[in-house]
Amino acid sequence: MTDAFIPSDSIILDLLRKNDAMTVAELAESIEVTSTAVRQRLNRLMAQELVERSATRHGRGRPLHHYHITDKGRRKAGSNFADLALAMWQEISQLEDLEIRRMMLQRLAKRLADMYSDKIRGNNLQERMRALSDLFAERRVPMDVQDENSLPVLTATACPYPDLAERDRSICSVEKMLYSELLGTDLQLSSCRLDGAECCSFQSG
Numbered sequence: 378m379t380d381a382f383i384p385s386d387s388i389i390l391d392l393l394r395k396n397d398a399m400t401v402a403e404l405a406e407s408i409e410v411t412s413t414a415v416r417q418r419l420n421r422l423m424a425q426e427l428v429e430r431s432a433t434r435h436g437r438g439r440p441l442h443h444y445h446i447t448d449k450g451r452r453k454a455g456s457n458f459a460d461l462a463l464a465m466w467q468e469i470s471q472l473e474d475l476e477i478r479r480m481m482l483q484r485l486a487k488r489l490a491d492m493y494s495d496k497i498r499g500n501n502l503q504e505r506m507r508a509l510s511d512l513f514a515e516r517r518v519p520m521d522v523q524d525e526n527s528l529p530v531l532t533a534t535a536c537p538y539p540d541l542a543e544r545d546r547s548i549c550s551v552e553k554m555l556y557s558e559l560l561g562t563d564l565q566l567s568s569c570r571l572d573g574a575e576c577c578s579f580q581s582g
Contacts, residue, residue: 393446486554503529505560531579
């Protein structure tokens with residue numbers, strides 16, 4: 378799939394971010410792989426519009442191709458949001474005033490909900506849950522909606538925030554508040570992977 382970013386391709390983006398332009402030969406020498414392997418990576422990155430190619434001619438021979446990082450690729454290569462999010466979470470978790478901490482978590486959930494709200498549409502809770510499931514599927518977080526006792530249950534088979542959850546399960550509360558805000562109903566975390574369940578499940582309280 379050309380739309381799936383492969384982490385190992387990031388080394389190409391890093392090199393192109395540091396250099397104005399590079400050839401296949403220069404890239405291959407820098408990362409010590411074959412030119413064929415470099416071309417395969419470049420083709421993936423160009424398909425994702427992260428890298429672009431330009432050609433220059435010298436005489437009658439074949440044009441020499443140079444590869445440049447695009448603005449989209451520059452944002453991808455320079456993205457350290459995970460580290461920033463973890464640092465910010467650690468600061469919040471160290472707040473000694475529990476009421477202030479609770480308010481901060483609520484505001485965080487509300488801010489995230491504001492970012493996602495235009496994607497959540499539906500005439501009933503089940504339809505809105507499916508819209509939420511589709512939204513997180515785009516972010517490669519698998520979710521499912523099932524019926525249990527005539528009530529829809531939102532099931533997350535993978536944690537959206539695994540690094541944070543392993544350090545502080547308060548992120549589960551933020552997740553619950555976020556989903557409640559987006560779905561317009563008070564949800565309860567009925568099962569959690571951190572407690573040994575196969576998945577995290579949320580249902581209307």
